[in-house]
Amino acid sequence: MTSRVTAPLGRSLARVGISPNAVTLVGTAGVVAAALYFYPRGDLYAGTIVIAVFALFDMLDGAVARAGDQTSDFGAFLDSTLDRVADAAVLAGLLWWFISEDDEPVLAGLTLFCLVTGFMVSYIKARAEGLGVNCDVGVAERTERLIIILAAVGLHGFGVPYVLAAGLWILAVMSLATVLQRLLETRARLTGEAEPDGYDHHAADGEA
Secondary structure, rough: HHHHHHHHHHHHHHHHHOOOHHHHHHHHHHHHHHHHHHHHOOOHHHHHHHHHHHHHHHHHHHHHHOOOOOOHHHHHHHHHHHHHHHHHHHHHHHHHHHHOOOOOHHHHHHHHHHHHHHHHHEEEEOOOOOOOOOOOOOOOEEEEEEEEHHHHHHHHHHOOOOOHHHHHHHHHHHHHHHHHHHHHHHHHHHOOOOOOOOOOOHOOOOOO
Protein backbone atom coordinates (compact mmCIF):
# COMPACT_ATOMS: atom_id res chain seq x y z
CA MET A 1 0.00 0.00 0.00
CA THR A 2 2.76 2.45 0.96
CA SER A 3 4.71 1.70 -2.22
CA ARG A 4 1.74 2.80 -4.31
CA VAL A 5 2.25 6.31 -2.93
CA THR A 6 6.03 6.44 -2.60
CA ALA A 7 6.92 4.79 -5.94
CA PRO A 8 5.46 7.56 -8.18
CA LEU A 9 6.98 10.25 -5.95
CA GLY A 10 10.31 8.46 -6.02
CA ARG A 11 10.25 8.29 -9.82
CA SER A 12 9.44 12.00 -10.03
CA LEU A 13 12.32 12.97 -7.73
CA ALA A 14 14.73 10.65 -9.54
CA ARG A 15 13.77 12.20 -12.91
CA VAL A 16 14.72 15.70 -11.75
CA GLY A 17 18.10 14.43 -10.54
CA ILE A 18 17.55 14.34 -6.78
CA SER A 19 19.62 11.63 -5.15
CA PRO A 20 18.30 9.30 -2.43
CA ASN A 21 21.03 10.47 -0.07
CA ALA A 22 19.86 14.07 -0.52
CA VAL A 23 16.32 12.99 0.35
CA THR A 24 17.64 11.26 3.48
CA LEU A 25 19.61 14.34 4.54
CA VAL A 26 16.71 16.75 3.99
CA GLY A 27 14.29 14.51 5.85
CA THR A 28 16.59 14.12 8.84
CA ALA A 29 17.47 17.82 8.96
CA GLY A 30 13.79 18.72 8.91
CA VAL A 31 12.91 16.29 11.71
CA VAL A 32 15.80 17.46 13.89
CA ALA A 33 15.10 21.15 13.35
CA ALA A 34 11.37 20.78 14.00
CA ALA A 35 11.82 18.61 17.09
CA LEU A 36 14.39 20.89 18.69
CA TYR A 37 12.50 24.08 17.81
CA PHE A 38 8.85 23.26 18.44
CA TYR A 39 8.92 20.72 21.27
CA PRO A 40 11.03 22.69 23.80
CA ARG A 41 8.68 25.65 23.25
CA GLY A 42 5.63 23.51 24.02
CA ASP A 43 4.27 23.70 20.45
CA LEU A 44 3.61 19.97 20.45
CA TYR A 45 0.84 19.75 17.87
CA ALA A 46 2.50 21.99 15.27
CA GLY A 47 5.83 20.32 15.87
CA THR A 48 4.38 16.86 15.39
CA ILE A 49 2.78 17.83 12.08
CA VAL A 50 6.06 19.25 10.75
CA ILE A 51 8.03 16.24 11.99
CA ALA A 52 5.56 13.83 10.39
CA VAL A 53 5.90 15.60 7.03
CA PHE A 54 9.68 15.37 7.08
CA ALA A 55 9.57 11.80 8.39
CA LEU A 56 7.83 10.83 5.15
CA PHE A 57 11.19 11.41 3.45
CA ASP A 58 12.39 8.29 5.25
CA MET A 59 10.01 6.30 3.07
CA LEU A 60 10.90 8.24 -0.08
CA ASP A 61 14.66 7.74 -0.14
CA GLY A 62 14.31 4.04 -0.88
CA ALA A 63 11.78 4.75 -3.62
CA VAL A 64 14.14 7.30 -5.20
CA ALA A 65 17.04 4.85 -5.00
CA ARG A 66 15.04 2.10 -6.71
CA ALA A 67 13.62 4.44 -9.36
CA GLY A 68 17.05 5.80 -10.25
CA ASP A 69 18.89 2.50 -9.80
CA GLN A 70 21.04 4.17 -7.12
CA THR A 71 20.83 1.61 -4.33
CA SER A 72 24.11 1.25 -2.45
CA ASP A 73 25.56 -0.08 0.77
CA PHE A 74 26.58 3.43 1.80
CA GLY A 75 23.05 4.71 1.15
CA ALA A 76 21.62 2.04 3.46
CA PHE A 77 24.29 2.87 6.06
CA LEU A 78 23.56 6.61 5.84
CA ASP A 79 19.82 6.06 6.10
CA SER A 80 20.15 3.83 9.16
CA THR A 81 22.59 6.21 10.87
CA LEU A 82 20.47 9.30 10.32
CA ASP A 83 17.35 7.44 11.49
CA ARG A 84 19.02 7.23 14.89
CA VAL A 85 19.73 10.98 14.82
CA ALA A 86 16.12 11.80 13.95
CA ASP A 87 14.70 9.49 16.63
CA ALA A 88 17.02 10.97 19.26
CA ALA A 89 16.04 14.52 18.31
CA VAL A 90 12.33 13.80 18.75
CA LEU A 91 12.78 12.40 22.25
CA ALA A 92 15.44 14.98 23.18
CA GLY A 93 13.11 17.82 22.22
CA LEU A 94 10.34 16.30 24.30
CA LEU A 95 12.71 15.73 27.24
CA TRP A 96 13.86 19.35 26.97
CA TRP A 97 10.25 20.47 27.29
CA PHE A 98 9.63 18.26 30.33
CA ILE A 99 12.75 19.59 32.04
CA SER A 100 11.89 23.22 31.31
CA GLU A 101 8.35 22.66 32.64
CA ASP A 102 9.93 21.24 35.82
CA ASP A 103 6.77 19.48 36.96
CA GLU A 104 6.84 16.16 35.07
CA PRO A 105 9.83 14.23 36.48
CA VAL A 106 8.21 10.83 35.85
CA LEU A 107 7.45 11.59 32.21
CA ALA A 108 10.91 13.08 31.77
CA GLY A 109 12.40 9.87 33.13
CA LEU A 110 10.20 7.78 30.84
CA THR A 111 11.30 9.85 27.85
CA LEU A 112 14.96 9.29 28.73
CA PHE A 113 14.27 5.57 29.18
CA CYS A 114 12.63 5.41 25.74
CA LEU A 115 15.60 7.23 24.23
CA VAL A 116 18.09 4.75 25.68
CA THR A 117 16.09 1.62 24.90
CA GLY A 118 15.42 2.87 21.36
CA PHE A 119 19.16 3.01 20.77
CA MET A 120 19.55 -0.42 22.37
CA VAL A 121 16.95 -1.92 20.01
CA SER A 122 18.92 -0.69 17.01
CA TYR A 123 22.35 -1.50 18.46
CA ILE A 124 21.49 -5.11 19.30
CA LYS A 125 20.31 -5.72 15.74
CA ALA A 126 23.40 -4.08 14.24
CA ARG A 127 25.76 -5.99 16.53
CA ALA A 128 24.01 -9.27 15.78
CA GLU A 129 24.27 -8.63 12.04
CA GLY A 130 27.96 -7.87 12.50
CA LEU A 131 28.31 -11.35 13.97
CA GLY A 132 26.48 -12.83 10.99
CA VAL A 133 23.06 -13.58 12.44
CA ASN A 134 19.64 -12.09 11.81
CA CYS A 135 17.73 -10.31 14.58
CA ASP A 136 14.51 -9.05 12.97
CA VAL A 137 12.30 -9.70 15.98
CA GLY A 138 10.48 -7.49 18.43
CA VAL A 139 7.17 -5.78 18.99
CA ALA A 140 8.51 -2.26 18.47
CA GLU A 141 10.76 -1.60 15.51
CA ARG A 142 11.47 1.96 14.42
CA THR A 143 8.21 2.56 12.56
CA GLU A 144 6.08 1.43 15.50
CA ARG A 145 8.10 3.49 17.97
CA LEU A 146 7.87 6.62 15.83
CA ILE A 147 4.12 6.27 15.29
CA ILE A 148 3.47 5.79 19.02
CA ILE A 149 5.47 8.81 20.16
CA LEU A 150 4.26 11.17 17.42
CA ALA A 151 0.62 10.16 17.93
CA ALA A 152 0.88 10.61 21.69
CA VAL A 153 2.63 13.98 21.49
CA GLY A 154 0.41 15.29 18.71
CA LEU A 155 -2.82 14.30 20.46
CA HIS A 156 -1.56 15.84 23.71
CA GLY A 157 -0.82 19.06 21.86
CA PHE A 158 -4.34 18.90 20.42
CA GLY A 159 -5.71 18.77 23.95
CA VAL A 160 -6.42 15.08 24.57
CA PRO A 161 -5.83 14.38 28.29
CA TYR A 162 -3.54 11.62 29.59
CA VAL A 163 -2.58 10.47 26.09
CA LEU A 164 1.04 11.58 26.35
CA ALA A 165 1.64 9.71 29.59
CA ALA A 166 -0.11 6.64 28.20
CA GLY A 167 1.91 6.79 24.99
CA LEU A 168 5.21 7.06 26.85
CA TRP A 169 4.37 4.13 29.13
CA ILE A 170 3.35 2.01 26.14
CA LEU A 171 6.51 2.98 24.26
CA ALA A 172 8.70 2.23 27.28
CA VAL A 173 7.18 -1.22 27.82
CA MET A 174 7.28 -2.13 24.12
CA SER A 175 10.87 -0.90 23.73
CA LEU A 176 12.04 -2.87 26.75
CA ALA A 177 10.22 -5.95 25.48
CA THR A 178 11.93 -5.58 22.11
CA VAL A 179 15.35 -5.27 23.74
CA LEU A 180 14.75 -8.49 25.68
CA GLN A 181 13.36 -10.27 22.60
CA ARG A 182 16.42 -9.34 20.55
CA LEU A 183 18.85 -10.30 23.28
CA LEU A 184 17.24 -13.73 23.60
CA GLU A 185 17.00 -14.20 19.82
CA THR A 186 20.64 -13.27 19.31
CA ARG A 187 21.75 -15.57 22.11
CA ALA A 188 19.75 -18.43 20.60
CA ARG A 189 21.22 -17.90 17.13
CA LEU A 190 24.80 -17.51 18.31
CA THR A 191 24.61 -20.61 20.49
CA GLY A 192 22.92 -22.69 17.80
CA GLU A 193 19.58 -22.96 19.60
CA ALA A 194 17.67 -21.31 16.74
CA GLU A 195 17.15 -22.77 13.29
CA PRO A 196 19.47 -21.22 10.64
CA ASP A 197 17.65 -19.05 8.14
CA GLY A 198 20.27 -18.55 5.47
CA TYR A 199 20.73 -14.94 6.51
CA ASP A 200 23.31 -12.90 4.62
CA HIS A 201 24.38 -9.99 6.80
CA HIS A 202 25.95 -8.21 3.84
CA ALA A 203 22.49 -7.77 2.29
CA ALA A 204 20.75 -6.41 5.40
CA ASP A 205 18.76 -3.21 5.22
CA GLY A 206 18.84 -0.35 7.71
CA GLU A 207 15.45 -0.85 9.38
CA ALA A 208 15.66 -1.15 13.13
